[in-house]
Amino acid sequence: MVLEYQVMINTVQYAFFYLVFSIPLTLSYRTTKVINFAHANLITYGAYTAIFLHGVAGLNIMSLATVVAFLVTGSIAVLNNVLVFTPLQRKGSPPSIVMIASMGLWIVYKYLLYIATDIANYYTSRNFMSYGRITYLDIPRGVGPSQALVAGLAIALITVVSLYVLLERTKIGRAMRAVADNPLLAEISGIPRTLVVNLTWFVCGGIVGAGGVVWTSFSGATTPEVGDSMILQVFTVSFVGGLISLLRTGVGAVLIAAVENVGIALLNTYFGVPVSFKPFLTFTTLLAILIAFPPLGAGGGLPYRFLRRGRGSD
Amino acid sequence: MIDVVGFVISWLTIFGIYSILSLSLNLESGTAGVTNFGKVVFYGAGAYIAATLTTYLTLILNGVDVTETPPYDVRGIVLLGELGSRNPLMSLGLLVLSLVVAFVIAGALGYLLSYPIIRVGPAFVGFTLLSFGELMRVFLQHYEPVGGNKGLMAIPTPFGWVAESRVREVAYLGLVMGVLATTYVVIHRLVNSPLGRTLRAVRDDEVAALCLGKHVPKIKAKVLFVGSGFAGVAGVLLAYYLTSVNPNMFVPAVTFNVWAMIILGGCGNLKGSLVGAAVVTFVDRVLTFVTPYLGVTVISPDYLRWVIVGLLIVVVLIVNPRGLLPEEPIKTPALEVVSEELGGGSG
Numbered sequence: 001m002v003l004e005y006q007v008m009i010n011t012v013q014y015a016f017f018y019l020v021f022s023i024p025l026t027l028s029y030r031t032t033k034v035i036n037f038a039h040a041n042l043i044t045y046g047a048y049t050a051i052f053l054h055g056v057a058g059l060n061i062m063s064l065a066t067v068v069a070f071l072v073t074g075s076i077a078v079l080n081n082v083l084v085f086t087p088l089q090r091k092g093s094p095p096s097i098v099m100i101a102s103m104g105l106w107i108v109y110k111y112l113l114y115i116a117t118d119i120a121n122y123y124t125s126r127n128f129m130s131y132g133r134i135t136y137l138d139i140p141r142g143v144g145p146s147q148a149l150v151a152g153l154a155i156a157l158i159t160v161v162s163l164y165v166l167l168e169r170t171k172i173g174r175a176m177r178a179v180a181d182n183p184l185l186a187e188i189s190g191i192p193r194t195l196v197v198n199l200t201w202f203v204c205g206g207i208v209g210a211g212g213v214v215w216t217s218f219s220g221a222t223t224p225e226v227g228d229s230m231i232l233q234v235f236t237v238s239f240v241g242g243l244i245s246l247l248r249t250g251v252g253a254v255l256i257a258a259v260e261n262v263g264i265a266l267l268n269t270y271f272g273v274p275v276s277f278k279p280f281l282t283f284t285t286l287l288a289i290l291i292a293f294p295p296l297g298a299g300g301g302l303p304y305r306f307l308r309r310g311r312g313s314d
Numbered sequence: 315m316i317d318v319v320g321f322v323i324s325w326l327t328i329f330g331i332y333s334i335l336s337l338s339l340n341l342e343s344g345t346a347g348v349t350n351f352g353k354v355v356f357y358g359a360g361a362y363i364a365a366t367l368t369t370y371l372t373l374i375l376n377g378v379d380v381t382e383t384p385p386y387d388v389r390g391i392v393l394l395g396e397l398g399s400r401n402p403l404m405s406l407g408l409l410v411l412s413l414v415v416a417f418v419i420a421g422a423l424g425y426l427l428s429y430p431i432i433r434v435g436p437a438f439v440g441f442t443l444l445s446f447g448e449l450m451r452v453f454l455q456h457y458e459p460v461g462g463n464k465g466l467m468a469i470p471t472p473f474g475w476v477a478e479s480r481v482r483e484v485a486y487l488g489l490v491m492g493v494l495a496t497t498y499v500v501i502h503r504l505v506n507s508p509l510g511r512t513l514r515a516v517r518d519d520e521v522a523a524l525c526l527g528k529h530v531p532k533i534k535a536k537v538l539f540v541g542s543g544f545a546g547v548a549g550v551l552l553a554y555y556l557t558s559v560n561p562n563m564f565v566p567a568v569t570f571n572v573w574a575m576i577i578l579g580g581c582g583n584l585k586g587s588l589v590g591a592a593v594v595t596f597v598d599r600v601l602t603f604v605t606p607y608l609g610v611t612v613i614s615p616d617y618l619r620w621v622i623v624g625l626l627i628v629v630v631l632i633v634n635p636r637g638l639l640p641e642e643p644i645k646t647p648a649l650e651v652v653s654e655e656l657g658g659g660s661g
């Protein structure tokens with residue numbers, strides 16, 4: 001039996017994670033036109049908010065950790081925007097410069113967290129570099145699905161439903177979509193663009209952080225690299241959606257989770273490929289997408305497919 | 315007592331290696347606008363090519379059966395230590411071979427990687443190269459013939475046959491500076507050629523360059539070939555300098571170290587790359603030299619260094635995006651004539 005029960009469970013579990021991590025990426029890109037490479041930090045900081053609450057303060061209540069993580073990572077995202085992205089955009093920097101700045105932010109946050117774990121380790125003498133799975137009190141457990149699966153389902157459902165309601169049924173959501181479609185026109189129509197952009201960052205950052213909290217109930221060893229180790233998958237999922245469509249991003253989450261987990265299970269059984277080669281499948285998918293369906297025009301690419309001969313080329 | 319001469323030699327050697335990287339990244343990103351977040355791929359590829367070629371060939375040419383005593387084995391490492399410094403001709407021959415092979419293979423890798431990404435925007439380009447670097451690291455960690463997680467050690471250096479250690483270091487520094495000078499001349503000629511002007515056109519407006527009949531994907535692939543080739547050469551020099559390679563040396567942060575250099579020095583200005591490399595490597599070396607004297611602290615200077623590098627990128631981009639030395643107009647004969655006539659007219 002190749003496709004064991006566990007492989008199926010993992011596929012579903014990862015689909016939840018990729019959904020929760022990728023949809024905010026797509027949403028924040030299409031509203032603000034910033035490719036945020038510091039997205040990985042938001043995952044990590046969400047997870048480490050829960051870990052510090054557990055390891056330093058001794059709390060293991062997931063609903064509380066989720067709310068705190070939402071506030072922490074949401075604030076980080078807003079801070080990034082106010083201190084770095086907005087000043088750069090106001091100076092008229094091209095999108096690639098803003099992207100490089102987000103790369104700089106990525107490594108600042110990453111190593112700040114390493115320093116924070118060192119300090120926490122110094123005072124509590126617990127190992128924060130590789131933190132064990134946290135068992136939460138307020139999530140039902142016992143026979144049946146694991147805590148992470150229950151929490152993953154809950155967070156994915158809450159994200160999708162609340163984003164749907166926010167974007168389709170409220171005035172703020174309409175303003176967000178207006179800014180995404182045409183920032184200038186939105187501003188002329190009296191939409192407070194700065195506020196809408198900051199709000200988008202807060203919501204997007206917060207959702208990612210909340211997803212990071214769920215990760216601590218799933219992974220047996222959370223490290224400060226957790227966000228970085230998932231960034232390939234998260235970005236690939238968003239690229240499936242062309243960085244525009246939230247629905248296609250959702251489809252991408254399921255697709256990538258299935259390709260990875262089912263694919264590596266098959267390869268491992270028949271060819272003995274180590275399980276840590278999982279990212280190679282995602283990368284192959286990414287290359288296939290870029291070659292077969294290049295997301296033209298998104299993120300500043302050539303607005304049409306480049307043909308070898310004719311039609312104005314060469 | 316701090317060894318000043320040793321400090322200067324080690325700083326200049328590291329500076330030379332990083333300058334080659336920053337010059338090639340400046341050609342790709344500063345001049346051609348290819349957001350290469352995967353510089354470490356080609357750097358690492360070069361280092362591994364040098365390490366693999368040198369260790370295996372040293373053993374094979376000395377008549378050792380590498381299937382029984384591979385170079386990553388303890389016995390292999392001991393043998394390499396004995397055999398590596400015996401034959402000057404062989405050491406230098408392996409150096410030249412490594413440089414050539416690394417340039418070609420790293421360049422070819424860059425050329426191939428350009429195929430899927432060249433039609434899409436900078437975000438996709440940067441991201442694909444970045445994740446390729448991480449995958450290469452995962453692959454190297456599991457690939458036994460290059461030592462897996464431990465990597466390769468006791469790589470015979472080109473000047474291993476020189477008895478005096480200071481002379482050896484100076485000779486190696488000379489080699490690095492020679493390669494750096496070659497790199498600078500080649501890239502300087504490229505940037506100030508018709509190709510260089512096309513590259514700037516592509517960077518500033520891809521669609522306009524396309525409309526003027528420039529084959530944008532082909533040009534970018536060319537640039538990635540040259541840039542990646544030089545990064546491979548820098549990798550070779552690093553492998554011989556450290557005499558060991560392992561997968562964890564080639565983390566994405568290395569790429570951003572180079573990015574910090576070109577942003578600080580000024581994108582599109584080659585002299586700026588040298589200045590940026592000098593400043594960043596100097597801070598890095600000073601931290602490395604001073605750390606042992608500070609005693610153990612809670613905050614590791616290693617992490618602090620990366621925070622500084624990241625902040626440097628962000629702050630320079632916000633405060634002075636043109637860097638210390640802003641981009642200059644391309645030197646062409648026409649420009650010289652014009653400026654001469656203007657100067658003559660006014661004077």
